Amino acid sequence: MKFIKIKTMIPGPKSRKLMAERKKNVSNGIPASTPIFIKSGNGALIHDVDGNTFIDFSGGIGATNIGHSNSKVVGVVKNQAEKFFHSCFQVVGYEAYIQLAKKLNRITPGKFAKKTALFNSGAEAVENAVKIARKFTGRGAIISFEEGFHGRTLLALGLTGKVTPYKLGFGPFPSEIYKLHYPDLYRKPHEMDEEQYTDFLLDDLENDFFKAVVDPKNVAALVMELVTGEGGFLIPPKRYVLELKKICKENGILFIADEVQTGFGRTGKIFASEHFGIEPDLICMAKSLSNGLPLSAVTGRKEIMDCVQEGGIGGTFVGNPLSCVSALETIKFIEKRKLWIRAREIGNIVMERFEKLKEDTNVVGDARGLGAMCSLEIVKDKVTREPDKEKTKKIVKKCYENGLVILSAGLFGNCIRTLMPLVIKDEELKGGLSVLEKIVKEEDEKK
Ligand SMILES: Cc1ncc(COP(=O)(O)O)c(C=O)c1O
Structure with a gap:
């Protein structure tokens, strides 16, 4: 993968050390969606303290639409x-x-x-x-x-x-x-x-x-x-x-x-x-x-x-x-x-891949999106639509272990959502989607 660079196991040794310090000093009430610690970011990329580079589909929970470290x-x-x-x-x-x-x-x-x-x-x-x-x-x-x-x-x-x-x-x-x-x-x-x-x-x-x-x-x-x-x-x-x-x-x-x-x-x-x-x-x-x-x-x-x-x-x-x-x-x-137009382009690329994932797998119950705000619902059964929170968690974890930071959502915790910076390049977007696709398919095969 051109943009993702994973040089250590994830989390790397420096992130692990910081996590141990965090556990000692920061309230357990503050959640940690990933065990990764950032050193710097640019555009839609996050570089961690161990020298790994991730594609960011989370944008700090949708707060960086124009990208990290916009000059x-x-x-x-x-x-x-x-x-x-x-x-x-x-x-x-x-x-x-x-x-x-x-x-x-x-x-x-x-x-x-x-x-x-x-x-x-x-x-x-x-x-x-x-x-x-x-x-x-x-x-x-x-x-x-x-x-x-x-x-x-x-x-x-x-x-x-x-x-x-x-x-x-x-x-x-x-x-x-x-x-x-x-x-x-x-x-x-x-x-x-x-x-x-x-x-x-x-x-x-x-x-x-x-x-x-x-x-x-x-x-x-x-x-x-x-x-x-x-x-x-x-x-x-x-x-x-x-x-x-x-x-x-x-x-x-x-x-x-x-x-x-x-x-x-x-x-x-x-x-x-x-x-x-x-x-x-x-x-x-x-x-x-x-x-x-x-x-x-x-x-x-x-x-x-x-x-x-x-x-x-x-x-x-x-x-x-x-x-x-x-x-x-x-x-x-x-x-x-006109970044809102770019959001539509991103949404079109994402939704085409998400629709296909829904068609090709048993775990994706629904794919929906408005602009670049797109989501997959992970279910145990397409007919009963029973939410699969555990599988969703596993997908999110495997994503960051493979260089993609992405978040879950939903009342049942079974949605995977895209909040990437809207300045993301097409190759980064497609690279991130390929990671997600591969992992969702792997999880599907485990049914
Ligand atoms: C729709 C909506 N409203 C309010 C909030 C709360 O914002 P903050 O975390 O900045 O207090 C959030 C945060 O995720 C949100 O998504």
């Missing part, structure tokens, strides 16, 4: 670091924050007047969007999805579905959060086609959920990922999303799009909301917004964003200047290269 970003961050690191925007302001707010107000869906507030993490953006929605509507309840993921702080966890490992032992969670089932076209009842399933879900919302679970007049906002991230890259039917948006509007419920994982070109548009033709009232962004530096944002309708009393939102580090200049340069790069 333009490195340049502006270095330049900013030499001037000042921190003044706290709330104390002594700086221009980069304002420029970034202006940019996000312009590029997010919706022609209406918008405003932006910056934060540190995806979870923080979602929590603040909920605070703003509650203040604006004067209502308390929030709707989210069982298959959704919105972060690890307590309110974000309350909005999140998956219990293990995220929520186990951390309750009680904030009240007034009500969950819908996220449309899952693979696991829908066999007898229903997509249209019938969409009708069924919408009917359930109006005639059961709003009657027996929560009164829509008490609901401040609905929080939705347009493609689930940790939930295994479920893609909802367009009509479902459009109807949901309409129902929200009719009932005075704000639509909050969590575009933390889907944003900045990943799905083949700058924002996934654009695929569905919706203009969310509030959009949460993070991850590839600043290509790896901690930063998040909430952008939304001006009157909503302005309803909060001065001092009601903010924080010491929010909109850090290093992150702001990185974000401005990242967005410039994405726009200049």
Whole structure:
């Protein structure tokens, strides 16, 4: 393989030593998807401390859409670091924050007047969007999805579905959060086609959920990922999303799009909301917004964003200047290269290979994707669709042992997802896919 260079057993001796130190000093609660320690990265390649080179299909969980060590970003961050690191925007302001707010107000869906507030993490953006929605509507309840993921702080966890490992032992969670089932076209009842399933879900919302679970007049906002991230890259039917948006509007419920994982070109548009033709009232962004530096944002309708009393939102580090200049340069790069179009090309290459894998093997139950956000579901049986978490884990492990860093996902932990930097070269992409294909086929033969 041209790009992958494996010189030691994986993990190599230096990584093993660091892992032993990590085990002694870092909380066991922090997960380790791989036992590899990075020395440097460039584009879609990761070089580890033992001199091995991996193709990266994880992008630090989708946070490096324009690639590791992008020279333009490195340049502006270095330049900013030499001037000042921190003044706290709330104390002594700086221009980069304002420029970034202006940019996000312009590029997010919706022609209406918008405003932006910056934060540190995806979870923080979602929590603040909920605070703003509650203040604006004067209502308390929030709707989210069982298959959704919105972060690890307590309110974000309350909005999140998956219990293990995220929520186990951390309750009680904030009240007034009500969950819908996220449309899952693979696991829908066999007898229903997509249209019938969409009708069924919408009917359930109006005639059961709003009657027996929560009164829509008490609901401040609905929080939705347009493609689930940790939930295994479920893609909802367009009509479902459009109807949901309409129902929200009719009932005075704000639509909050969590575009933390889907944003900045990943799905083949700058924002996934654009695929569905919706203009969310509030959009949460993070991850590839600043290509790896901690930063998040909430952008939304001006009157909503302005309803909060001065001092009601903010924080010491929010909109850090290093992150702001990185974000401005990242967005410039994405726009200049039209990286969302590259995401579609990547998606086409990936999906062609994934569809073939689904056809050729018994372990791949489903292959789905929107742009470069593609996923395989690993199952024990194609008819029962029983998830195979253990096999998924094995595939992920064998992948990194063979030079491909890739992540699992899904409520059942049985999805393999692609979050490669969108600057990945065709040969790197195809090389990484060949590793994955070979391993999935080997696992298939072991059935
Ligand atoms: C859709 C979505 N929302 C929120 C979050 C939380 O972001 P963070 O880990 O930056 O708090 C994530 C993280 O994976 C995510 O995928």
